[in-house]
Amino acid sequence: MITPIAGFSKLSKNEKIEWLASTYFQNNTTVVDTLQKYWNSDETLQKLHDEFIENTISNFYLPLGIAPNFLINDELYAIPMAIEESSVVAAASKAAKFWIDRGGFKATVINTEKVGQVHFMYFGSTEKLHTYFSSIKAELIASTKHITQNMEKRGGGITDIELRDKTAALDGYFQLHCTFETVDSMGANFINSCLEQFAKTFKENAQTFDIFSEQEKDIQIVMSILSNYVPNCLVKAEVSCPVSSLTESETMDANEFAAKFVRAIQIAKTEPYRAVTHNKGIMNGIDAVVLATGNDFRAVEAGIHAYAAKDGRYSSLTHAELNDGIFKFWIEIPLSLGTVGGLTSLHPLVKLALEMLGKPNAKELMQIVAVAGLAQNFAAVRSLTTTGIQKGHMKMHLVNILNQLKATEAEKKHFIAFFKDKTVTHSAVVNAFNTYKIGQA
Numbered sequence: 001m002i003t004p005i006a007g008f009s010k011l012s013k014n015e016k017i018e019w020l021a022s023t024y025f026q027n028n029t030t031v032v033d034t035l036q037k038y039w040n041s042d043e044t045l046q047k048l049h050d051e052f053i054e055n056t057i058s059n060f061y062l063p064l065g066i067a068p069n070f071l072i073n074d075e076l077y078a079i080p081m082a083i084e085e086s087s088v089v090a091a092a093s094k095a096a097k098f099w100i101d102r103g104g105f106k107a108t109v110i111n112t113e114k115v116g117q118v119h120f121m122y123f124g125s126t127e128k129l130h131t132y133f134s135s136i137k138a139e140l141i142a143s144t145k146h147i148t149q150n151m152e153k154r155g156g157g158i159t160d161i162e163l164r165d166k167t168a169a170l171d172g173y174f175q176l177h178c179t180f181e182t183v184d185s186m187g188a189n190f191i192n193s194c195l196e197q198f199a200k201t202f203k204e205n206a207q208t209f210d211i212f213s214e215q216e217k218d219i220q221i222v223m224s225i226l227s228n229y230v231p232n233c234l235v236k237a238e239v240s241c242p243v244s245s246l247t248e249s250e251t252m253d254a255n256e257f258a259a260k261f262v263r264a265i266q267i268a269k270t271e272p273y274r275a276v277t278h279n280k281g282i283m284n285g286i287d288a289v290v291l292a293t294g295n296d297f298r299a300v301e302a303g304i305h306a307y308a309a310k311d312g313r314y315s316s317l318t319h320a321e322l323n324d325g326i327f328k329f330w331i332e333i334p335l336s337l338g339t340v341g342g343l344t345s346l347h348p349l350v351k352l353a354l355e356m357l358g359k360p361n362a363k364e365l366m367q368i369v370a371v372a373g374l375a376q377n378f379a380a381v382r383s384l385t386t387t388g389i390q391k392g393h394m395k396m397h398l399v400n401i402l403n404q405l406k407a408t409e410a411e412k413k414h415f416i417a418f419f420k421d422k423t424v425t426h427s428a429v430v431n432a433f434n435t436y437k438i439g440q441a
């Protein structure tokens with residue numbers, strides 16, 4: 001029976017590992033060895049990583065790959081991608097190469113509005129609350145001057161505060177719905193600090209607002225927090241070309257391919273089961289770049305999926321059409337990203353990734369990330385509607401299976417050549433490998 005541990009965070013890293021190994025594992029030495037293998041020999045670098053979070057015991061690697069040849073708004077990029085799924089970078093690279101000969105990707109930022117809300121309860125006259133809000137709005141903004149000064153110098157700040165009556169949904173529930181421009185930072189800390197100040201000022205000043213009754217003065221702040229739903233922080237990326245140029249399909253002609261591709265997008269628009277997988281493929285590209293550039297992929301995921309359901313049903317994030325012989329394929333997504341603040345100047349690989357992208361500002365990064373999502377979706381839907389997904393996917397996965405089988409480098413080389421013109425399945429690889437081993441014995 002395991003007993004709870006008190007004061008765990010105060011233990012040293014070695015003490016934490018010792019406790020973990022002796023409490024949850026049979027073989028203590030293997031646990032310690034495995035964890036230590038992933039420590040960085042550069043102590044300063046290791047300390048930096050240790051201090052990102054609490055209770056760090058080791059580092060967790062993900063491969064960092066690059067997808068070159070991305071032509072975006074006439075600039076050529078190599079896109080950094082941090083991801084474990086074997087076929088993602090290969091698919092992105094393939095899509096980049098396909099579109100480089102067809103004019104590349106065009107991307108535009110539509111808007112950059114961020115959102116935060118103070119959620120509060122008020123049981124009294126709605127009219128008086130509106131009067132109070134009008135009288136206090138300027139003071140709310142003024143009370144955050146110490147927070148907003150620097151952001152204003154960079155061209156950002158608070159753009160508006162609205163009082164929203166949500167009592168139809170929940171008795172007594174109102175909000176201060178606030179919008180912000182955070183320029184090149186994602187802005188979470190800035191927004192949350194402003195919101196907490198708004199809440200304090202809003203509650204305190206209510207005490208002396210003459211026309212409120214004693215009960216109305218008692219505004220109950222529930223919470224103050226940014227929203228990761230940013231439907232007005234939008235970016236669009238697109239590709240287009242004459243249908244006749246879509247010639248790379250292996251099993252059908254350009255017209256058939258274009259029609260089938262558009263059909264696949266229509267299916268993802270109408271069928272949520274398909275839309276979720278369709279969008280998951282888009283997120284393969286988006287998350288990988290968001291992670292490599294030190295941004296908050298959970299925030300991005302939450303915001304994008306909410307946007308995919310904005311019309312009341314979960315739907316495709318990409319769109320396609322055929323018009324006058326032109327194939328057009330595009331994505332429109334909300335993306336709240338930063339290229340300053342957070343991990344961007346702290347994590348050496350994030351710094352490198354941003355430098356590789358030409359030190360983009362937040363808007364440029366939004367464009368690059370949206371393109372990565374579109375490219376990934378193009379690659380997936382193209383495979384799905386032509387060869388099927390498994391051909392390319394299993395080819396990339398072959399090395400993982402061989403590694404599981406503990407194949408040597410020479411054996412890996414042999415089996416990659418062996419499977420060049422064969423269908424890769426897990427059992428086919430295991431059988432071929434075992435037969436080979438018996439032959440060698």
Ligand code: MEV
Nearest residue numbers: 277278280281380381389
């Ligand atoms: C796999 O990670 C992603 C796909 O399933 C996406 C899709 O089906 O569009 C291939």
